[in-house]
Structure formats: C-alpha cells, structure tokens
Amino acid sequence: MALLRLFLALMLTTGWILILDKPHPLGDATLPPPGRFLSPQHGFWCNAEPVRPSLQRIELTSARLHQPTTLIIDRESVPRIYAGHPEDAAYAQGYVTAMLRLFQMDMSTRSPIGRLSEIVGERTLAHDLAQRRKGLYEAAERLAASWEKDPESGPLLRAYVAGINDRIRQMTPSEWPVEYKLLDFSPEPWTSVHCAAFYLAMSETLALTAHDIPLTNALKVFGQETFALLYPDRNPYDDPVIPSSPDSVAIGPDSSGLPGHTWGYEFLTPASLPGIGSNNWAVSAGHTLNGHPILCNDPHLTLTLPSIWLEMQISIGQQHAYGVAFSAIPGIAIGFNGDVAWGFTNAGHDVLDWYEIQWADEGRTRYLLDGTEKEAVLREEVIRVKGRKQPVRDTVRFTVWGPVPQLEDKDGRGVSLAMHWLPANSLDPMMPSVFTRINGASGVNDWLTTLQRYDAPMQNGIFASRAGDIAIRVSGKMPIRGHSDGRTVQPGTDSRFQWKGFVPAEENPLVLNPAQGYVASANQWSTSADFPYAYTGIFEDWRGRYINEVLRPSRSLTLEDMMALQNDNTSILAREAIRVLALRADTFRLAPSELEAFRQLISWDHRFDARDRTPVLFDLWIKQLDSLAWDEWYALKDSLPLEIPETWRMLDLMVADQDLAWWDHAGTPARETATDIVTWALQQAVARLMALDTNSRLTWGQYRKTYIRHLARIEAFSAPDLELGGHSSALNAMTATNGPSWRMVVELGPVVKAYGIYPGGQSGNPGSPYYRHFLPLWQKGEYRSLLIYPEPKDIPGQQLHFITFQPQ
Amino acid sequence: MYRSLLLGLLIVAVAYPAGLLFPWWISGPVAALVCFLGRPGPGVAFAVSFVAGLLLWGGLALLADMRNESLLSTQVGQVFRGLPGVALLGLTGLTGAITAALGGWTGAEMRRFFEKR
Numbered sequence: 001m002a003l004l005r006l007f008l009a010l011m012l013t014t015g016w017i018l019i020l021d022k023p024h025p026l027g028d029a030t031l032p033p034p035g036r037f038l039s040p041q042h043g044f045w046c047n048a049e050p051v052r053p054s055l056q057r058i059e060l061t062s063a064r065l066h067q068p069t070t071l072i073i074d075r076e077s078v079p080r081i082y083a084g085h086p087e088d089a090a091y092a093q094g095y096v097t098a099m100l101r102l103f104q105m106d107m108s109t110r111s112p113i114g115r116l117s118e119i120v121g122e123r124t125l126a127h128d129l130a131q132r133r134k135g136l137y138e139a140a141e142r143l144a145a146s147w148e149k150d151p152e153s154g155p156l157l158r159a160y161v162a163g164i165n166d167r168i169r170q171m172t173p174s175e176w177p178v179e180y181k182l183l184d185f186s187p188e189p190w191t192s193v194h195c196a197a198f199y200l201a202m203s204e205t206l207a208l209t210a211h212d213i214p215l216t217n218a219l220k221v222f223g224q225e226t227f228a229l230l231y232p233d234r235n236p237y238d239d240p241v242i243p244s245s246p247d248s249v250a251i252g253p254d255s256s257g258l259p260g261h262t263w264g265y266e267f268l269t270p271a272s273l274p275g276i277g278s279n280n281w282a283v284s285a286g287h288t289l290n291g292h293p294i295l296c297n298d299p300h301l302t303l304t305l306p307s308i309w310l311e312m313q314i315s316i317g318q319q320h321a322y323g324v325a326f327s328a329i330p331g332i333a334i335g336f337n338g339d340v341a342w343g344f345t346n347a348g349h350d351v352l353d354w355y356e357i358q359w360a361d362e363g364r365t366r367y368l369l370d371g372t373e374k375e376a377v378l379r380e381e382v383i384r385v386k387g388r389k390q391p392v393r394d395t396v397r398f399t400v401w402g403p404v405p406q407l408e409d410k411d412g413r414g415v416s417l418a419m420h421w422l423p424a425n426s427l428d429p430m431m432p433s434v435f436t437r438i439n440g441a442s443g444v445n446d447w448l449t450t451l452q453r454y455d456a457p458m459q460n461g462i463f464a465s466r467a468g469d470i471a472i473r474v475s476g477k478m479p480i481r482g483h484s485d486g487r488t489v490q491p492g493t494d495s496r497f498q499w500k501g502f503v504p505a506e507e508n509p510l511v512l513n514p515a516q517g518y519v520a521s522a523n524q525w526s527t528s529a530d531f532p533y534a535y536t537g538i539f540e541d542w543r544g545r546y547i548n549e550v551l552r553p554s555r556s557l558t559l560e561d562m563m564a565l566q567n568d569n570t571s572i573l574a575r576e577a578i579r580v581l582a583l584r585a586d587t588f589r590l591a592p593s594e595l596e597a598f599r600q601l602i603s604w605d606h607r608f609d610a611r612d613r614t615p616v617l618f619d620l621w622i623k624q625l626d627s628l629a630w631d632e633w634y635a636l637k638d639s640l641p642l643e644i645p646e647t648w649r650m651l652d653l654m655v656a657d658q659d660l661a662w663w664d665h666a667g668t669p670a671r672e673t674a675t676d677i678v679t680w681a682l683q684q685a686v687a688r689l690m691a692l693d694t695n696s697r698l699t700w701g702q703y704r705k706t707y708i709r710h711l712a713r714i715e716a717f718s719a720p721d722l723e724l725g726g727h728s729s730a731l732n733a734m735t736a737t738n739g740p741s742w743r744m745v746v747e748l749g750p751v752v753k754a755y756g757i758y759p760g761g762q763s764g765n766p767g768s769p770y771y772r773h774f775l776p777l778w779q780k781g782e783y784r785s786l787l788i789y790p791e792p793k794d795i796p797g798q799q800l801h802f803i804t805f806q807p808q
Numbered sequence: 809m810y811r812s813l814l815l816g817l818l819i820v821a822v823a824y825p826a827g828l829l830f831p832w833w834i835s836g837p838v839a840a841l842v843c844f845l846g847r848p849g850p851g852v853a854f855a856v857s858f859v860a861g862l863l864l865w866g867g868l869a870l871l872a873d874m875r876n877e878s879l880l881s882t883q884v885g886q887v888f889r890g891l892p893g894v895a896l897l898g899l900t901g902l903t904g905a906i907t908a909a910l911g912g913w914t915g916a917e918m919r920r921f922f923e924k925r
Contacts, residue, residue: 002924005850006917013840013910017833020903031888035907038900039832040868041824044884045900048876178880182887716886767880 023184032184047178047767058803060170064091064162065807070792071096073801076784077762077770080313082792086436087159089316090330092805094163094190097310099801101327101764102168102187103177104306107711109194109328112201113137114383119185121386132381133396135403136200139424143199143431144192150429157192157432160330164190177765179712185386192432198328199431203423205301206346207457209538212354213417214643216488218633221642229653230645230662233485237648238541239548240528241347241460241472241521242509277540278345279566279731280462281520281547282470284513289556292749295464296562297334297343298740300733303708305718305772307760309333309742313788314439320788321439324742324758331435334744336754338788339442340465341746345521347458347474349537351422353481353499355401355492356415364416367399368493374400401492418492420499422477423456431455444469444512451475452505460521466748471512472519474526478503478535485536503533517555520547522731541648542572542729559753562745565731567781573647573729574606574615577622580654584678597686608732610701610725616693619703620685626650628677631665654678701725706734708759708775710766717766719759719775732781743783755783812856815846819860819908827864835861835904836911843915850916857912858905865904869897 020035037043067084071092074080079096083089098105110116114131116124131137147153168187176187219227278299285293301308309324314332323335334343360366360373367374377398384391397404401418402425430453437450447463451473454461458476463469482500484490490497509526511519524544526535549572550565551557582602590598597617604614627634629650633642653660654674664671665680672680692698701723710717726734733739744756759778763770777784789795792802819842823835839857848856873881873893881893888896 002917002921006914006921009850009910009914009917013836013914016906016910017836020907021831021833035903036832038865038869038896038903039827040865040872040900040904041827042832044880045869045872048872048880050875051877051879052875178884714887716883766883767876769879771879 030184032182037181042174044178044181044767046174047181047765049763049765049768051769053800055799056801058801059806060166060803061806061808062091062162062166063808064088064159064166065805067807069805071801071803071805072792072795072799074795074799075797076773077768077800078311078313079762080315080789080792080795082315084317086316086440087155088805089314090156090160090436091163091166093312093314093325093330094160095167095803095805096163096312097325097327098164098167098190100762101306101310102171103179104711104764105164105190105194105198105327106187107179108201109197112204113140113193113197114381117383117385117392119183119386122388125383125385125392128383129381129392129394130405132383132394133403133405134419134421135396135398135405135424136197136204137381138379138396138398138403140193140196140200143196143424143426146429147196147432148192150433153429153432156330156436157195160432161190161192161195178767179714179717182714183712195328195432198326199426200423202326203457206459207349207351207423208421209348209350209352210354211538211643212350212352212487212489214641216354217640218643219488221636221640226662230649231643232649233487233536234525234529235539235541235646235648237545238525238539239545240525241474241519241544242511242527242531243514243516277348277523277543277728277733279520279522279543279547279733280343280345280460280472281518281551282341282462282464282472283518283551283554283557283562284470285468287517287551287555287557288747289558290747290749292747293464293466293468293470294557294559294562295336295341295343295462295470295746295748296566296744297345297462298566298731298743299334299344299346300738301741302737303706303739303741303759305708305710305760305766306764307741307758309758309760311756311758311762311786315788315790316440318790319440320790322754322786322788323744324756325435329435330432331437332439333435334742335439336746336748336752336786337439337441338752339467339748340444340447340463341748341752341754342438342441342447343462343744344459345462346523347460347476347521347526347537348523348539349458349476349478349526349535350486351456351458351477351479353401353420353486353497354489355399355418355420355497356489357399357401357404357418357492359416364397369400370493370495376404399492400495400498417489422479426455427477428453428455443467444471447471448473448510460526462519462521464746464748466750466752469513470519471510472521474509476508477505478508478533480533485534487536507533516552518551520544520551522547540729543731543733546570546572546731559745559747559755563743563755563781563783566740566743566745568731569608569725569727570731571606571608571727571729574604574608574618574727576648576651577618577625578602578604578606580651580674581621581678581682584654584658584675585682586675586679589679590683593690594683594686597689598682601682608700608725608727608730608734610723611699612725613693613696613699615700615727616698616703617685617689619700620688621681622647624681624684624688625678628665628672628681629654629663631667632662635666699723704734704736706736706739709737719772722779724779740778743778744786745783746786752788754786756786757783811846812848812852815842815848815853816856816860816863818842818846819857819912820864823860823864823908824868833907835864835908836914839908839911840915840918843912844919845915847919848912848916850913850920853912853916854909858909860912861908862901862905864908866897866901869900873897 024031070082114128280297282295323332522543706722708719726732746754823838843853885891
C-alpha cells in the first residue's frame, strides 16, 4: 500500500512537472512551457522591471578593449558611451544594444535572410523561402566576409559583435527578453552575418522596389503609346533635390529584346509602400532668425515597437556624437556632434533590374547568354522549421545577373526572372564604419570624403555645420545602364543589357551652399532632367514641392518653425486634386448632401488634421476616383500585377483631356468623361461616408488609425489605434502603418541646440517603463531636448546603469 | 503547528536560493527533501508545502508586480486572451503551490515507505 501511494505521488509529481515543462498548443498559437513561464525566478515576472529603478553599478573586463570604457544609461534610458578608441566605443555600443534590444536584434536579422521558421514554424516558411531565393542569405554571408577583411571595418565590426556576445553570455535565461520566453527559444551567438542581414533588410525596405514587373506588364497589355502617355519617365512639376545641372543623356525603355509571349510576369516581391520616404532640409545661417544653420531630418519608415531607432551618445576621446543608431550597425546614423549635424532620406533610385532567363536544359542548370550556354551556380538552402524533424531544402540558381527567385509564374509557365540588385553586390567593405566616420566629422570635407565610399541603399545625405556649410549629396552607387533605362524587364540572354559601371562617386549629384539659402530632399528626383547620367527610380514629388514652397521665401526661420514644418499636415496632392474637383465636377447633378460635401472639399485647407472630418471625405473621393479612372487596371490586377498610373499623372490628364478614352468606365454602356467620373466618385464617396459615419462625427484620426506593431506581431506589446493627423503626401507623412520614425531639429550655433523624438521607447522590454515612454510626446508632435554631456559627471539626475569595462 | 510553520519556512528558505540555480520545478524536490527529513504526515506535508509554494511564487510575483506597477502583467494577460493581471498572479501562486505540494507529499510518502520497510 505504501509503495502504491509512493508510486502515485511520484507519478503525479513527475507528470505535473513534465506537463508544465512543455509547450502546449492553444488555438492557432502555442502556449510556452507554463511552469517555466510563470516561475517568478525564471519566467516573465523577471522581465517586470521596477518602475522606480535604482542605480546598478557593474564592472566588467574584456580582452577586446584598448582602454577603460564607461557606459552610463541615464534617467531617460539613453546610453552614453565614453571610450578612448573607436573599437571600444563599438564594443560598448554592441553591449548596450544587446542589453536594451536583444529580441529586436534577433528578429530583424532573422527575417531578411529567411531564418524565421526556426523559431516560428510553418507559418513563416513561405517568407523564408522567398528570402533565400532572392539570394539574401548568400549575400549576407558574402558581405560579412568582405567587411571582416577590411582593415577599418573588420576590427570595428568584430568589436561590436564581441560586445553583443559578451552581453548575451552574461545573461541567464531568466534575464532573456520576454519574447524568448513566450516563443520558447533562446538567443544565439551574434556574428557579422547578422549585421549584414540587417543591412540587407534596410536595403530591401529602401531600395528593393519591384515596379519593373508591373510596369512591363502594363507596357505589354496597353502598348507603347499608352505606356508613354500614362507612365512618363518624369514628373514635370517635380522640384528636384539639386536645383540645376548640365547636359544629359536620355535612354528609353527597350522592349525589343523581350520574348514574344503574351502573358505577364508574376509579382515576385511587393513594391515598397507609399509613405516609406523621408524629409530632410538644412537652412543656411542667413535664412534663420538666430543666424545659425539649422538641420532637420525625419525618416519615415514602418513604425514598430521596439522602434527601429535607439538614441544614444557616443564619445570617443573629445569627439562627442549624439543621435539615433540602428540596432545592428555601429555608430550614430542620424545625429550631430559639437561641430556638424547629418541625416538621410531615401534617394529612391532604381538599383534593381530583372532579367528573363532562357534555360538551355530541362533541369534548369544552364542558361543562354549571347548564344552560348552558361552554367548556373546552384546553392542548396537549408531551412530549419520549428516542429519539423527534417529541414526544408531548396536549390537556388545563380546566374551572371544574380539569383533567380522564382522559376515559374503562378500558372506554372516557365518564366524565370533573375534579379540584379545593387545592395547584394555592394562593393565597398566600408559600410560598417560609415556612421562612425561621419560621427567624427568636423567639417564638410570629412563628411563628403566618407560619403564618396558609401554604396547602397542610395541616400540623400544631408549636412550642416557650425562653420556655416549646408549640403546634400546623393550618396551611393548610381548604375550606368547601356541599353535600357531599367524600368522594365530585360532579356537575360543579351549581355548588352548589363550595367556598364557606376557614375564616378565625385560626380554624384551634390548641392553645397546654394544661393537659395537652403537644401532639401523628400524622395523626389535627385536632379533636373539635364543631369548628364540617365537614371530612374520611384520618386515622390508632393512633399519635396511643399518644402520648397515653404522654405524658398522664408528668411527668418526658427527652431519652432522647423518643428511645425515637420508636423505640417498640408498636402499639395489634396490641393491639386481639389482643383480638379472644382474644374471637372458637375454640381447640377449633385443631391443636396453631395453638394454640401463638394462645398466642404472646395473650402478645405488641404490639411490632414486628426480632428477634421473633411480629409475622410477627400480620401474616399480620391480612392474612388482612382478606381473609376483605372477600372481596366483594377479588373486585371488580380490576375496580373499592373502598375497603376501615379496620382499626379491622373490629375494632370484630367485637366488636360476631358475626353481621354481611359476615363470611360467599362461597366456602363455610356462613354464617360473626366467630369462624369469626378462627379460619380464624389457621389459614391458621400454615400460611403454616410454609411461609415452615421453620426457625422468620424474624424480623420479615427478613420485612418495608425498602428505601431510589435515586431513579433504581439498585439499586447503594440500601440494600436492611434488617432493621428498627417498623410503620405504631407510632410507629416503618417499612414496606417508608417510615419516619422524619428524627428530631429538641430541648430548649429556656438552651442549646438538639438531636439528629437521617436515613437517608442529606449527599452525593448514591454515590461519596462521605458518601452513606450517617448510615444506620448511624439503623438503630440512635441520634442525632447537632446544634450551631449562631455563627461560622465555632467549627466544630471538618477542614472539607471553605470558600467565600467576594463581591458584585460 | 509550530513544527509545520518551521517546515514551511524551511521549504521557502531553501527553495528560493535553489530557484536561482536550478530549473523552475526545483521547489518540488526541495519540498520533498524537507518533508522526507522533517517527517510530517502526507496530508500535513501536502498542505505545508502548498502554502510554502504559494507564498514563495505568489509572493515573489506580487513583489515584482507591485514594483512594476502591473505594467507587464497587464500586457501578458492580454496575450493570454485578456486574462487580468491578478489572474496571472493567482495562476503563478497556484503553480508554485501545486509543484511544492506534490513534492512535499512525495517526500512524506517516501519517508513512510522507508519507515514501513
């Protein structure tokens, strides 16, 4: 009997422990091992950081270090690094980034190279396969190897990686971020491949636009004449980054080499979303009230929690830099020091070309080039999938052009496209040390010299200095295309379509101290049409035009004006669209409620303010107008990826041609004109608004709602349903998922005054009081003072961590 | 009663440092060992260990939650279908309690088995 009772007790105890030590399915998710997860000494409670923390003093040693280095995390959770050597600073930066953002680092470097399924399972397998087939894992390994060999980047990167790994090693599993506990996996040692993966992820966001494929389809479906009419190479209203330049060469799309099949190309990668763009401008001393240059930058990216940015100060000797850094690249990406300020916007140049491959054999291991057969390089990709015993294996083919991401279109027809993408073929191994070099710049020449060696993704680098210089350099390699403008798919059988090299870096567009007294960029064309090298890309003009409109006549600008401008909700798109409405709408056809809506729109100030109702009406109308104008496109779009003509072109044509054949709606027997569809769109928009908003209270903020999503899409760790103003065409370029990821304004006077804010918080831990602490200010359009403290003793208030690293 | 209190305190005092070094279930073996050596009856062992586990896990979690002003427990509760933070505290306490209780009971049964032999 006693034995039986003992047996029963043992069984129950062991069973209980075993059950609670394993993950369990819960709906479509998985419950983490409950015992471990709930344990106050192992599980999520360990991530519940005290709201009123006390100072933690830590002393560490590392063989990596040249000199003693201090890392202080101040009362706002901003790390301040005091180092005597750039590699020591990189070490401390790696250490503190892992301390504050380890899970973010993990996720953001797994995703681009197709390693998510290891931790998530089947759900992300398709994503991982797509990333591997784009050759991104191979590219990350190759880039990392070249960076490691560089005499400047190599040691810097190794120190950075060592800092990250030392932090990971010091952590006990109970200290791992809560997401590791929820998803039940552990951090892995960091390598330079992770850094390269992050670099590729940023490049994908900024420079992997697959417009070539839907444009090619449009060219094939609608013919050359319609293509030229609806997709002009350039927007004539564009106000380019560089005010004017000398002679030019123009090359048009060349479809002559394309095979004669009639089907379109399958969509391989989604085009980047509108709203992934940025603003920057710098005003010369002569145009500001205080007589000091001011630099402003607000990069718009997909908004996430944790935020992409981590604010910090990095001091190397007497050089003190402050600003925001990425969580995988050493140095401060956008910021200032005691002499200069710098920033970036995306330049939008097309550095991705697609080539149609003709295979020479059934097994698709050889392809044709200039009439001869070439051997493809086959690489086996091994993807480990959580929950599967055997990994998934996939063979990726690499051609002279690059990897072949997809062998067939969705109907199983044999169209293979190879992608040639600049960032994956980045040539200069200096990328990991670019920011560190810029952080130490004391004048415009330092900055220019560094950017000469910057490869990709192409950026409008902006600069201002206390010495009074302001400049924008279009930075990165600009491909020279010989035989096609690169806007459409090109034949992979003809080597004449290869890039002919790059524009010499010193000839990249540059504007330095122009007579207009300011420099500005907002993802518009880099230059006017007379630039001597042909280039193409995805450019937006609305924001660029607005900045120029505001800055051109201004003479006494203040820091407050600059902040107001970054938060400005005015849209030129709205202004021009409303002009079309006023010109084309037939008010005699409108019912009283529609007429009221018409008057409301006509008298609107074109501002997408959060509390206003008119922007909702406008948004419904312009979307309706777009779908009526391009109904033939939308009818085909489900079966064939097609580029929808840009809004500026639609509006322009509506003014120019009341009777354009495309205005006719295919679903009606009548032949519609611009007036018909403008009026009809308004009627539909009013009906839709009435259905949506029965109380007439729906504001723009409530209707649009901005969602700042947690990186692992855990809703409780996100910031959903933010009611904010702004629009992708306004300087405050807010959309449902994207927006100003960092707003910074710097005045370069005798004492540098800087202000900044980002939507998130310094800590990546949802259980920290610093997880979302900057968000309320950002929502209100307010800023924090950004202060450099040259010595640790200058830092005021209670500090959170005081860490000293001693060389071994 | 005094003896039970002492046993309970002993379980807490040993399980806490053990928890810093060993996996989450260590309070089970600790309670088993204490009850094996302390010789309570199985019922008392279960009850004392239950209370000790509840106090240790529930107490530590409560302390963390109070210092955190429930920032994290509220969010983790939302992850699990909107559980209130208090329910997570309860679940934590209960898990610690049952783990220790089963351990304590096993220890007592083990003692009884060896004594009978």
